[in-house]
Amino acid sequence: MFFASDNAGPVHPQIMNRIVADNAGFALPYGKDPVMDEVRASIRKTFEAPDAAVYLVATGTAANVLALGCYTQPWQVIFASEISHIEEDECNAPEFYSGGAKIKLIPTKDKMTPQALRDAVARRDPEDVHMAQRGPVSITQVTERGSVHSLDELRALTAVAQEFELPVHMDGARFANALVALGCSAAEMTWKLGVDVLSFGGTKNGCMGVEAVIFFDPSKAWEFELRRKRGAHLFSKHRYLSAQMAGYLQDDLWKTTAKLANENAAYLAAGLKARGAHFMTEPQANMIFVSFPRAVHQRLHDAGAQYALWDAPLEGPQDEDIAARLVCDWSISRTQIDAFLGYF
Missing domain, CATH: 3.40.640.10 (Type I PLP-dependent aspartate aminotransferase-like (Major domain))
Known part of the structure; x- marks a missing residue:
């Protein structure tokens, strides 16, 4: 993840x-x-x-x-x-x-x-x-x-x-x-x-x-x-x-790997939208800026997920939405993305 x-x-x-x-x-x-x-x-x-x-x-x-x-x-x-x-x-x-x-x-x-x-x-x-x-x-x-x-x-x-x-x-x-x-x-x-x-x-x-x-x-x-x-x-x-x-x-190959990265990000974004996450900008390539409750961030970090918190620390009120940057590359598998989404 x-x-x-x-x-x-x-x-x-x-x-x-x-x-x-x-x-x-x-x-x-x-x-x-x-x-x-x-x-x-x-x-x-x-x-x-x-x-x-x-x-x-x-x-x-x-x-x-x-x-x-x-x-x-x-x-x-x-x-x-x-x-x-x-x-x-x-x-x-x-x-x-x-x-x-x-x-x-x-x-x-x-x-x-x-x-x-x-x-x-x-x-x-x-x-x-x-x-x-x-x-x-x-x-x-x-x-x-x-x-x-x-x-x-x-x-x-x-x-x-x-x-x-x-x-x-x-x-x-x-x-x-x-x-x-x-x-x-x-x-x-x-x-x-x-x-x-x-x-x-x-x-x-x-x-x-x-x-x-x-x-x-x-x-x-x-x-x-x-x-x-x-x-x-x-x-x-x-x-x-x-x-x-x-x-x-x-x-x-440069187009193939970019297409894979973009498709991975689109798949992740669709899963996040289905779970009620809020997007700072509409994802168009392979980077996603999104906010969701701190409690979910904490579960993900406890499970070893690695990504950048964007506007607030991991500690604080559980129900507060905080933003993150998620980046996909060509090699990330759908299994890894599904595992990430499973913590919502």
Whole structure:
């Protein structure tokens, strides 16, 4: 009964097998391995972007902040939701890797709205030397509250960025979950809408530890290579990153694992609804934010269930509803979900 994080699940066997297969013999280091050529070609085909520059790093934080660093000057601001991943979970790494640029937080309970973004951008006077200047827009897809921006919602946000000639970064740690939920293509959810650079997640969706950074504008490629090296994120034995991503992309495994994770979350959500739980947001991908009585939480914790309490401690009045975050990955079984629901 493990619903704490999709970071905690096992590596998919197809990916593990690919690592083992590519462990034979010697391969050039630092991204010059032949498997990286395969990865680059596969991602370009998947995203219908033949000129895209593609790089691998080991963590989502590295992917986000190195990508943003290529589009952000120290005197600029990064526009992002106040509950964006780069605000809530990156320990000021975007500020560090951009040389001190600020994050301008757009007030929201979930998704950033076009009007709120436009208002925040418009307040920055590009001719005022005393004011932090306009910088890139960063969109978290899936959001940190488990919602998925529709294509129209993404298009409306990127339209604001284009209006002010600002680049757009997409934090796609759960990109695959969002894509499967929307039933669209990778191109439709990125560069066709005006996204300039994507952090394409693998770790949360069946990989051991690899993320891709995809520049739809290849002019930033060399700068990224320098930033990756200077930031100590260029792997020597890079083929083990390449092998993971190659296994992840093979036969669209990345979509298969995301579909399984989303379906597991939908099954869990249906069971919770049937038991009277209250949802903070409507589940759309593989994260659920839900509240139910503390007595049930205590029974679950006593039974060894692992998940995050969201707004109150485990101790307190038994009948008080308290919120939790439940995350499903591809490997969770229906038996585990049924066991969890059995404590209601």
